[in-house]
Amino acid sequence: MPRRLLVGHDGSPASTEALRHAGGLACAWHGRITVVLALPHVPFGAVMAPVSVPALEEEARLAAERELCYGVTELAPDVSVTTIVTCAALRPAVVRAWRCGEHDAVVLAAGGPFSALRAAARAVRRLGVEPIIVGARPRRRQAVWLGRRARAARRARPA
16 A cells, blocks of 8 residues: 555646546545656757747746646645656656655556656656556457457468
8 A cells, every 4th residue: 555656747637637546545545645747848849930939838837837736736635745846857757756765656647659658657667666557548458269260260261
């Protein structure tokens, strides 16, 4: 039963849902939460766009902090929350916070195939920890007999 939860947050609504889930776990287990907020960076291609890059970066930073504040205010009042705001990417920030040795579990949101949340989950798994993934669809496996029947049907065709 983990009582010291580490939550990776990238400013997305999915990360806020993971924070809510961790808040429920911390409330049930009388634990505390440490949230690592990795501030978003403007993509490299934004330099070519007709926008002000520093203004765009500041707007993304403020939106991420607003989303985190929104998630923290929804938590129960008896849950202790510590926030770490970093300009580093989410993966190294979560790994660095985990290596401090102060946490029992990692809570992350399910992201797309190229999201920072998925990269952070992979990095945590490499450390030997299975993160709690919030919002992931359960993996469905095809039954083995379906594959065998399909192979048998291919062999049964006349030449």
